[in-house]
Amino acid sequence: MNCCQGLLCNKPSNIVGCIHCRAQTPWDICKSDYLSIVPCNSQTSACGVVQFNSTSPNFFRDCLPVDTCNATASFSFSTSTSFNITWSPSCCSTDLCNAGNVSVVPFDAPNGLMCCTGQDMECRQITSCAGSENYCHTTVFNGVRTMGCTSRSVCDNPSLLDFYISSTSQIDCCQGFLCNKQNYTVVCNQCDASTWDACSSAIISCGFQSTSCGVAVAQFYNGDVLSRQTATRYCAAPETCNVMLSLNLGTGVQIWTSQCCDTDYCNAENSKGV
Structure with missing residues (x-):
């Protein structure tokens, strides 16, 4: 012991x-x-x-x-x-x-x-x-x-x-900006405002259905007078890309124009519609 x-x-x-x-x-x-x-x-x-x-x-x-x-x-x-x-x-x-x-x-x-x-x-x-x-x-x-x-x-x-x-x-x-993002997804700028100057962009990761980044302008006319417009950056599905649509609303006409690209943050430029 x-x-x-x-x-x-x-x-x-x-x-x-x-x-x-x-x-x-x-x-x-x-x-x-x-x-x-x-x-x-x-x-x-x-x-x-x-x-x-x-x-x-x-x-x-x-x-x-x-x-x-x-x-x-x-x-x-x-x-x-x-x-x-x-x-x-x-x-x-x-x-x-x-x-x-x-x-x-x-x-x-x-x-x-x-x-x-x-x-x-x-x-x-x-x-x-x-x-x-x-x-x-x-x-x-x-x-x-x-x-x-x-x-x-x-x-x-x-x-x-x-x-x-x-x-x-x-x-x-x-190490690096968004380096853990998978190659099959795209990252885009996102905003929605009345003019591009007011369109303060955030960064958003797109889903599997949105394979491109887009910029679009919606313009509303009463007769020949532009009454309202919207500038948008967004994640774009293929069917919304590079199109121009015109819709007669009875009280006026809406024209929607879009342009798309397919690399990260590529939609920083303004659409020519505004």
Whole structure:
């Protein structure tokens, strides 16, 4: 029989003991009401402190895999709803060393990068990346393929997703404007206004039925007098492309003219109708 006196004095020397608590409340609660001590193993051999922000903040101290340590990260994706996740861990390697606190840098202003979001390879929306999210990604979560923005630390270490989101994942990252868009979809400018000067364009990803980008002008005449006009940039189906239509409404005539192109953002020019 071997006896010793002191906190964890009979713990094997190759195992570290960490403070353990998890809560959706601030660190002060995690220090007391939910506190315990756990032995780590060879897979989770470091003591860590993590703040994890998703739909709500999560605070925890626990044993962490070494390769997830000290890697602040941000990750966003979309399925039926949109998710933005940030986490900031801090690790140490001695018994009960994870008593301190960390904080996550909040979601920052857009950084200029735009990526596709959606699932099953369909670019359903264009999202503006923020803060350290300087890559676009396509990620498979348990067989579901999603798209969005992420920071480089996630691309370099995909195991961060497996640990923090508790999901088996496979991630492909790329760097560049809408680089995770599939080649069979087109991205167009979109606006609708009375003149081209007032037509402030947004960027929209087109569906499978709209294979071109279009510009169109609708003009309304009362007799020979132009009473109203509408300038439009849009995702165009083939049957709406490069046509001129005239419709007698009884009280006046509407003339609709369109022009189309088939590359990303190619409908930035104005139609000659206005």
